[in-house]
Amino acid sequence: MVEALLVVGVIASLFVGFNIGGSSTGIAWGPPVGAGIIKKTTAAGLMTVFVFLGGWTVGRNVMDTLSGQIITIELTLSAGVAILFFIGLGILAANIFGVPVPTSMTTVGAIAGLGLATGTLNYPVIAGIISWWVVTPVIGFWIGGIIGRYIYPEVNRRVQIKKSEGPLLTLDRDAAVPKPTFGPNTTWTELISTSAVLVIGCYMAFSAGASNVPNAAAPLVGGASGLPDDTAIILATIAIGVGGFTIARRTMESVGGELSDIPLLAALFVMVTASTITTVLSWFGIPISLVMSTVMTIVGIGWGRATRPVTVSDAVRRDTGDAEIVPGAITAKGMEGKAASPIGEAEPDEVLDAGDLFNPRAVIKYISMWIIGPSISTLLAYGFFRILPGVA
Template identity: 70%
Template sequence: MVAGMLVAGIAASIFVGFNIGGSSTGIAWGPAVGAGLIRKATAAGIMTFFVFLGGWTVGRNVIDTLSEGIITIEISLSAGIAILFFIGLGILLANVFGVPVPTSMTTVGAIAGLGLATNSLNYQTVVWIISWWIFAPIAGFWIGATIGRYVYPALSRRVQIENSDGPLIVLDRDGAVPRPVLGPNTTWREVATTAVVIVTGCYMAFSAGASNVPNAAAPLVSGGALTAGPAIVIATFAIGLGGFTIARRTMESVGSDLSDITLLAALIVMITAATITTALSYIGIPISLVMASVMAIVGLGWGRATRPITAREALVGETESTEIVPGALTVEDEHEELPPIGEPEPEEVLEADELFRPQAVIRYVSMWIIGPSMSTVLAYGFFLLVPGIT
């Protein structure tokens, strides 16, 4: 009976990890794959390694919070399976509505539902976690807005990520020992920019492992069904499997949120989101890349769009003299002279497709509230009706 429950728990963990891998791999490596800098299979392989590294190191702090900090009792194996089911349900909800609900928030919600049903919820820890959930998207927005308004236009003019035809590196076999040399059309600038893209993807993958491996591993660790090491390995395997299979389409589209912006803007978003997520994971906060990523995109677009007006006009909404043109991240700033803040932008920049969409932001934030809330309510009702499972 116990062996059968353990198999069911591992299967549930693999299901959750598989779906996490499908979305996280696309976010981490979509820009690089979309730009033709790396193949999908290579991206999935690198993703798996750095997810394991993130989960094995920083992710252990998040596992401790999920398995011991949110409720004051151990999560039994049967309860852990139920929690993994609710996590999977949250992912399904996200897919149905086309909105990336942060998996970590859904996980905390399901565990909190168990705590409410068993009168074992650690309210202090939950409030501590929620306060960081509020901080993360706000920080992502304002970092993106500051870069978009004051740094991005000049950076875009000076940094061009190149991708020439043919291989980046080839082997020179003229000597006694083959040695790697630049490809026929490769420049050192291309090598440097490609390296930046690859390193950024690795950083994003590490951050994804630190924040997402615990979601699939913690419910099996709390009750002692598995120790942290094997649970991390199983979760990593599942995330890697998702990366090699269902993530291929996500990487092709370069992610629904990153596909409409330049590779440079995508890299800024990735570095911002990965830094916030890794830092919070280090202190044990269950957090998701989605929150910081989406709001960094919004902030970057808003900051870039409000350059034609002053900071005061942007903040208080006084835009009668100059029109705010959202989303000028879809074009490169190649003009010799960059207009100062408060001055009109070049015509082709003003006609760029819209990126900053307030309605989309409202939809995302609403689902961030609805997703975990539903997870909490459903878990609470389930564990209240089936008390023996705890």
């Protein structure tokens, strides 16, 4: 009986990891793939390696929180399998609504539902987690706002990331020992900028592993009949990798609405900011959604860049006077390599002709799912474990 339950749990874990891979790979590697810097297969391979490193190192802290701190009793294998089922439902619901999956939040909600049903919920721990769910979007927004208002325009004037025709590097076979050399059109600037893009993509993959591997692995490590931590992490990584090589191919093309609508340079700022927030919180064992940090950093960068024609106090009070605020200022074509107008002055025509960076309705939908997803998983888990307390 235990062996059959474990097999079901492994299948459920693989399903969850597979879907995580499809979603997270697109977020981490969509911009570089869209810019032609890296191929999808290479991106999926790098994603798998660095997801494993993130899950194997920092992710263990999140696993400890999920499997041993949210509730005051040990998470049993049977309860873990049920929780994986509710995570799967959360993924399905998010896919139906067409938004990235808030997997970490859904997982916490399911475990909290178990705790509420059995009277074993660790209220101080869950309160701390939820407080970070509230604070994290604010942090992402304001860091993005500072970047968009003060940093991005200056960097955009000095740095241009372009992919030249032909391979980046070739192998010089005429030398005594074959060695890599520049491609026919490669420059030092292109090599350095491309390397930076790849490093940042790997960093985001590491962050995704730290926050998401525990969601597929932690429910299987509870109890004497569960899997060892290392085995669960490896299985979750394999599933995420398979998702990256398969269903993520489409999400890398359409990562859509947000990251692919802004220049690659701006996307890199988003990736570094969101990855750092997620990795730091994961280090402290806080289950957090990488998508949450990513979306709010995008919104913040857009807001910061758009409000350069007015002072900070006027922007906060929404008192723009005669200044024209362009929500899509950061997407303006033809501004690469050009100096932006000084803060407080009118924008050039290239910016005034830009469109919207994001659809406010889409942002509301994302935020709604961050609330609805964990709430649904909590209620479903609570009802399930109230009806079948023996499963816990």
